[in-house]
Amino acid sequence: MHHNRTILPVIIGILIGALLCTGCLASEEPVVPQVANSETASPELAWITTSMTNVATGERFTIKDLVELGKPVIIHSFAIWCPGCSMQLLESTKLQTAYPDSYTVIALDVDPNDNLDKVKRHQESNKFKGIFAATPTDATRSLINAYGPGFIQSIPQTIIICGKTATYLEDGVFSADTLKRAADELCS
Template sequence: MGYKKILATAIVIAFLFAGGCTEQESTDNGTIEWRDTELTDVTTGETFRISDFEGKNILVESFAVWCPTCLEQQKEMQVLREMEGTEAIHISLNTDPNEDAEKVREHVERNSFDWYFAVAPNEFTQALIDEFGINVVNAPGAPVVLICEDQSARLLSGNVKSAEVLEKEIREGC
């Protein structure tokens, strides 16, 4: 594992354990229900929850603005969105504790992306780690979670996934 991956992982973990919990719905073991956590789109200011899209396929990408691999994955997401007949909600979540909504908004505008972008709250990021493991926030690994119509979910393997691979994963389901 390269030093950037180790450093990014260590920063995320340190930030998560340093931050306190905000008032959010939690399970019996204290883990928040990340699908029901309110997120704010950095370009529109509108709030949404992943659970708002129940009944639809959703691709949730964990990323950081500094990550060139993430940008490659986002460009594949853009290709997928332009493919005829492909229907999925796209959500890109910045999980780098050193980046804020303004930095993410600049990234979205600079690259002309047009789907949901939000900064993940600490508790949300920790809940993702709890469910999928630390690789779900390893930005250089281009992590993408597929959430199926019934809200079941799985972490897609591999690094940058082409639009064709993403479409195939959506068809295969959870």
């Protein structure tokens, strides 16, 4: 009986570790990610025009306003509990460190259980760069309508906006170099 009590926590620990690692393991990424969908980033799309709060500054913004600044906008969906998402946000931080004025990165927390304070603590504790927001319900619904339920079920997801074109890349974690190549190719 004592043997069963010690082995059960070990088995549970191994299973939890394996589950967490599945989000961290990625196959070799392509030179430039596959484009899953491309559309006109029209103002009618709620996710483009919904007012959101930058958790670091408290300032309100819309993705449309940031796109109009003229730089490529890289958007990632994430949740604070997602290890793959944190890996992606780390890669985007590397991109912004290497090219501080070249790209605007927006991280949209799509977990309805997260709030501005949780997202802000996550950004600060991990020293992630970029604009972070807890995505309002209307914007999340609009993203699901545009890109399907996988946009919030299989995170991280990435969208790159250049001018009036929003390009939805395949899901997964992309290195800083891959993001740069994809944005440069899509925005040239």
